Structure formats: structure tokens, C-alpha cells
Amino acid sequence: MSAPDVFTLPAPYYLFRLLTGSDHMHFGWFRTDDEDPGDAQENMMELNLFFRPGKLETALDVGAGLGATARWLSRRDIAVTSISPDAPLVEYARLAAASDDVKHKVDFQVCKFEEFEPKIQYDWVLFQESFQYFDDVHSTISRARNAVRIGGRLHIGDQFLHVDLPREQGRFHFLPSVLKIAKDLGFELRTKCDVSRAAYRMTGRCLEVLRENKDKWIAEHAAKIPSIEKDVNDMLNCGTLEWDAYVGGHLSYELMAFERVQ
Numbered sequence: 001m002s003a004p005d006v007f008t009l010p011a012p013y014y015l016f017r018l019l020t021g022s023d024h025m026h027f028g029w030f031r032t033d034d035e036d037p038g039d040a041q042e043n044m045m046e047l048n049l050f051f052r053p054g055k056l057e058t059a060l061d062v063g064a065g066l067g068a069t070a071r072w073l074s075r076r077d078i079a080v081t082s083i084s085p086d087a088p089l090v091e092y093a094r095l096a097a098a099s100d101d102v103k104h105k106v107d108f109q110v111c112k113f114e115e116f117e118p119k120i121q122y123d124w125v126l127f128q129e130s131f132q133y134f135d136d137v138h139s140t141i142s143r144a145r146n147a148v149r150i151g152g153r154l155h156i157g158d159q160f161l162h163v164d165l166p167r168e169q170g171r172f173h174f175l176p177s178v179l180k181i182a183k184d185l186g187f188e189l190r191t192k193c194d195v196s197r198a199a200y201r202m203t204g205r206c207l208e209v210l211r212e213n214k215d216k217w218i219a220e221h222a223a224k225i226p227s228i229e230k231d232v233n234d235m236l237n238c239g240t241l242e243w244d245a246y247v248g249g250h251l252s253y254e255l256m257a258f259e260r261v262q
């Protein structure tokens with residue numbers, strides 16, 4: 001079976017892969033400033049695992065990315081369903097996972113979470129940097145509640161705003177609103193860690209790598225990806241805004257574990 005081709009992925013996803021060399025599409029947890037971003041992403045996975053529920057046999061991974069989170073969990077004998085509406089990403093993930101020798105193969109599905117009908121109630125429902133993609137926090141957490149068993153956990157690792165901006169301006173969600181909505185919907189917050197200091201090194205490092213490689217990547221890949229110059233510039237702009245917002249105290253990177261108590 002041939003290896004997945006990163007250039008079949010839409011922007012910005014193919015750029016993430018070029019930036020880190022890894023199939024993870026989330027921030028890393030950097031132990032040192034010069035740590036390899038792919039290793040830092042693995043550290044983040046280890047960190048997430050500390051916040052798992054006591055019994056963990058099944059997990060729903062909302063926002064499959066390139067399948068790395070789901071495959072990482074499946075290597076720990078967890079039966080994982082992993083969903084994303086982006087067919088090329090799921091195709092890549094399936095191909096990458098094809099030869100995984102695991103007890104439970106990941107069930108990858110092309111599906112929006114808004115349309116996902118869970119067949120079971122999972123022990124763990126994870127939004128690893130996918131929560132920011134949902135406009136409606138109440139409906140998203142309400143759906144997550146239906147997908148997780150009582151005593152199970154909802155895990156969110158993502159960037160959150162500390163200013164209450166309209167969705168069109170903000171891209172991320174206002175943290176106090178998310179905490180309130182989760183509580184109102186019967187979730188108890190078990191852990192909330194602001195890991196910004198170690199995580200925003202990802203933005204800093206990615207901006208450095210983008211600037212270092214911009215011209216080379218454009219020269220190498222423009223024939224295959226005509227939009228690459230625009231894609232790189234969009235990512236530079238986005239990353240710079242994100243970095244400035246973090247430095248200004250308006251954004252943080254949070255790991256949150258909520259238990260469904262009712």
C-alpha cells in the first residue's frame with residue numbers, strides 16, 4: 001500500500017504536516033524551547049492521558065485530523081471512533097493506519113459532529129484542537145453530553161479567548177462562557193490547566209520554520225500547489241495575530257477535563 005500523500009490535503013492542513021513532519025495537528029507541550037515540534041506534540045498526548053477517565057475502553061475523537069490522536073489511543077488498546085467532515089484528511093488517516101497492528105482498529109468516519117449519531121456512550125470524548133471549529137458552544141457541548149456516559153469525560157485541548165468577542169472576530173471561544181455552559185449541561189470540571197507557556201512555543205517555532213522555509217517550499221511545490229504562496233502568507237498572518245493575542249493576555253491554551261455527572 002502506498003504512503004499517504006500530504007499534498008492531497010487542503011490548506012492549511014498540508015502546511016501543518018510540512019511544518020512539523022508529524023501527523024499530529026495540535027500544539028505541542030515544549031519541555032525546552034528548541035524541542036522538536038513533533039516530539040512536543042507527543043508530549044501533549046502524554047499530558048492529555050493524565051486527564052482520562054478511570055475506566056477507559058472507548059473514545060470518540062472529534063476532529064480526526066490526520067488520525068494521529070486516534071491511532072495513538074488505539075495503540076493503548078482503546079477502541080476509538082474518529083470523525084471529521086474533511087474526506088481527504090480521513091482518507092489520509094485510513095491509509096496511514098492501514099497496517100497498524102492494534103487490538104481495535106480505529107473506526108474513521110467522514111462525518112460532521114453536528115450530524116454524528118453515537119451508537120454507544122463513550123468513556124472519553126475528545127476535542128483536541130477541534131472545539132474552535134464549532135460556532136455554537138451550547139449545542140456542541142450538549143451533543144458531547146449525549147455521546148459520553150455518566151462518569152465519563154469530555155476533554156478539550158484548545159485555545160480560548162479572555163475577551164468576549166463576536167464569533168466573526170474571534171475564531172476561538174470565550175473561556176468563561178464555555179465553563180458556564182458545560183456546568184449548566186451537567187459537566188463538572190475536574191481539571192483545568194493553562195499550558196500556554198509551554199504550548200505557545202508552537203506558534204513561535206512554526207513562525208520561525210515558515211519564515212526559514214517559505215521561499216524554498218514555494219519553489220519546490222508551486223507547480224503542484226499553485227496556492228502555496230498565499231497559503232504560507234495566510235498562515236504567517238494568522239500565527240502572528242495568534243502570538244500577539246497570547247502575548248497581550250487575550251488568548252490562552254487550556255486543557256480541560258469535564259466529568260459528566262448527570
Ligand SMILES: C[S@@+](CC[C@H](N)C(=O)[O-])C[C@H]1O[C@@H](n2cnc3c(N)ncnc32)[C@H](O)[C@@H]1O
Nearest residue numbers: 024025026063064065084086112113128130133
Ligand atoms: C486542527 S485539526 C486537529 C486534528 C486532531 N484532533 C489533532 O489534534 O491532530 C481540526 C480537525 O477538526 C475537524 N473538524 C472541523 N469541523 C468539524 C466538524 N464540524 N465536525 C467534526 N470535526 C470537525 C477538521 O476536519 C480537523 O480534522
